[in-house]
Amino acid sequence: MSSPQRPWPGSWVASRLGVRLSDGQRPVGAGLADLVGLAVRRNPRRAHLLVSEVLGKHVPTDPRLVYGAGLLLGELVRARLRQEEPTPPDGLLVDALRRVPGAAAGLRDLLRAPQVPVEAFVLGYAETATALGHSVADALGDAYYLHSTRRPVKGFATYGGFEEEHSHATSHLLLPADPAALDRDVPVVLVDDELSTGRTVLNTIEALHTVRPRSRYVVAALVDLRGPADRARMEALADRLGTRIDAVALAAGHVDLPEDVLEAGQTLVTELTARSAPQEPESTFDVTRVELEWPAGLPDGGRHGFLPAHRERLEKDLPRMADVLASGLGEGASRVLVLGFEELMYAPLRLAEALADARPDLDVRYSTTTRSPVLAVDDPGYAIRTRLTFPAHDDPADGPGERYAYNVSSASDQIILVVDDAGDTPALADGLLRRLQALAPILLATVPARRRP
Template identity: 25%
Template structure:
């Protein structure tokens, strides 16, 4: 399915999905020389607006990853930003990149503490904004590297007790509407730089839609991948009265040719008579919440000062949960926009731990070697029965234990549904973890 050719200037990659969809990529810039195969693969969307999906291997969404991956990628991108924005070479990325390339689930990384625990001070007062749902974990992992910044992420959750500050659309998405719910009405007015964070940039339209809603004239975009063509570059550069700087690991060009509709493999539906496996429940108290949503996620806005309390929360929860770790492979699951906290906790649960999260994104599943979404289970969102969620890439007979993290408590029926789902894949036990006022 995947063919690569390399010359002295460009790397060309062709993805052929069953002769139905062909994506041709030309990598024109690779800032840290990270092998592309470490960063992403491709899948076909169930979406008429865009036929393809870059399936990231480093953000904890569709594909299981070693949890510390998120922290390392966030630290690399934070250092690239400070280099490009302030022309600062005080924060090298070499050791971080080497660790990312050589990550192994059977050992725990200990030699990055000095790098990851050294905060970066920005010259300008900066707000970072993460895009829901895919990039919430990535964005917060970038933000946590700075000592004097603020962070908030967009949301698709239905929050009713406070008014949203603004709406904007992500035009190519399966769910186009985004909202921002800062806890302060003037939250956006006091920043010299506002930096948007997403996992990939294809046209930049979604970013521009948000920029047009925000005050200020100086903006940035941080992304792992940047596939904008000449027209998309011009669109951002020509926007009146604003300056936009884009920072990414990978830049390149893409072409997509679809010859016929993709036919998915069957959706996995565990039989109703699937036996339940042993389960436990852990409920942790939330220090601050709005409608049960944990403020530590950044959904309502946080500052660098809050990171100390958030880290203590992560350490406290992981210290409790590690007592429940059994031998064998362990899967930790986040839910929807709830990625950063569960992934950070998972990174402290020892070795042989993997992490990814549920998603709203409908993607064709195909059991092909280099394809990004090999199987698929569908279920109704625990937060909204009108929204279908998916979980991809659950191998049979691989995980012995599952930690299932949800921002709010699950109903008995929903826990039973997830219990049977993982029992179907021969997981031996499941632990449900949630937060409550």
Template identity: 30%
Template sequence: MEKNPFDLPLELLFGMAGRINKKRGFLFVSKVLGKHIPVIPAVSLVSGALLGTRFLEAYYGQQVDTAPLVQGLMNQERSQEVFQQLMQKRFELPEQVLFIGFAETATGLGHSMFSCFQNNAYYIHTTREMIQDIQPSITFEEEHSHAVAHLMYPREDHLLSTDAPIVLVDDEITTGKTALNIIREIQKKYPRSHYIVASLLDWRSDEDCQRFRELQEELNITITNVSLVKGQIKVEGAPVEKNDNEEKSIVERTSSFPKIIQMDGAEWPRLSYTSMDSSDFPNQRPYLLQTGRFGMISSDQNLLNTYCEKTGIELGAYRSGKTLCMGTGEFMYIPMMIAAHMGDDVWYQSTTRSPIHPSEMEKYAVKNAFSFSSPDDPLVPNFCYNIPDNYYSDVFVFFERGTTGERLRSFYDVVNNLSIPNKYIVFFG
């Protein structure tokens, strides 16, 4: 281990699993991100803020009292208290800074990092959505991923056209190629002098770090790397091939059909954009304005906090006990914030595109897997993980946008057959 400035136990941050991917056969499964493993929602929000303090220290030399945030991770029952204190007094930025979160896994982390600053902060996340009403400003590829294309759709060009430093936020960096790819693309169209690459985990080798130094010299820029943990890894073995018998798509049980909850359009601002899937099927349901997909500023976050708190209190009234809240795909941060306001004994995770090999082995990070066709694009397999039998009383699944009943059927089959008595599907558009 090269750097661990907060002395965080590694087992607190991640577990290991086998990725079903010929390009990269392993996966660091985050225990604080809220993606594959359920977390107390405030834990994920606090981890983004702690990464924000690393940025302030490394880039601006600002010393921040990080003890409460570290305690919020180490003693996770205190995370909600720590998160509430942070929201009352967020950090200040001395200049404009643009934060960019990587889809789909780091959309929530990038937003969490952005949201801990009260001024001068801009946020946008990359997306795999193909939107017809607006042209992408940036496109680039994530070479090791099962879904390589990233696009950026800022509604206003000023998010990129200034000389403001850009903070690229990812949950984990193995080689750093994704960051280098987007830096090249941004620099071609919107040149600037400073980039910051922020991640929970940084596993770049000496050769990978050298590539960062070479790009700095080539483009005459400065790249600052910040993380909660920096180290190196040694990979042995071969990628895991897909085993269809290890995923559950439907488990035969008797259970009630999920209840549909439609959020009020007057309270949640929307954008009337149309997306197309890989078969050119159009979805004309509106997007939410403040997810970060189309860009947002610090004052937008203040309004979003209010919306999420109000909705969390309303949905909390439906609960009967231990509750699982699930975001879907790139739609992570808003469901996480809502879950943080739904009361105690609420856990959060998200569906994902990532195909992971499940196993009951001790200390293995993914115990079970459920597969279904993506409601946004039936040709794209989606998954959810680590949902034990007879563990939760309630589940709330959050969709940014609705779609046809036929396209939701595969996912409904999975949710309807989970051994959770009370099931709710929440649609925003």
């Protein structure tokens, strides 16, 4: 279970909706309740949300734990591809989850030590798994990385698409700058934060296999919740396509749901939403722009492809950019949140990690904004304590709509907001920035979104 110093952040939902987690395999020593809490979705198709303790999406988290957990998942992929028994760091992940001092950095440091490179094509799922997929690719060492996107970009042709059936926004695009990089018969690794039924990855594998048949696929997730029928469906697809499909996860098990959970969940959403009217924030803190001097030509992430050479270049510049951020912090800052922006998760994660290394006197946390609508309940046994709501600010292809930042509060005495230049708009200033200004001083760092030359 979670740290004894705090209740499990799923107990509120478990007691009211009857949702239960049951553990299966624990290949790295952590169980489901170590890795996830629970919240209630504002979505009529699914009542509950598993809220990851290591993803850095909804919960501000030590960035070294987020990156270390991703590298650990990558090591499970490496072992499967090399047909080796995995040797996970003994107890370090559980210690990091329990906030044992030094455990998160120790996990990350151990896993980023040089290993024998493994060639692969790694695909991460937008929006939640974009940085997780990056981390898996980093662990493999010789992987071409691409993440799906919901943002069409002029000049980049669509390679393929697929559907995420339970999602609130189902259209995904693959927009590689170099489509030939996807056409090699190397192992394809598909990375998501959770496997519920596996339908999304099966749709992806079938779509990719139609364009270019491959002999090996590995599905990687933080948690694997598939039942026997779901696993049989994956085996049947592998047989039909004449390929091999494996799956690895940090923990496995299943979620037990009462029959009336959808109705009960929507009733809760209706009741609690009616009680809480959003308050208009008053802008009290300053926004200061900081120039990172992002390396020219370096992609901001994997939307159009990210190579090992890109990662090597980023590693060289991270300490310098962390120093830039550190120099912009206000005097007396001690609790710093680095907040990323929807699909832009990897660059903010690595910047947060480098800042934590450069300034060990700071408590650095990392999370990102999201499209996903979730109910907030200010209770220590609930995973989503607070919610900031603001309009989309990057001119999304599917039109305007609400966006959210969860568990972002005045507990941070400095917020570093990292966006790409496509999202650095007047709508950002009038929306998210105004909400954040009511909480803490803001450093705004912009990285260049990749464009066709």
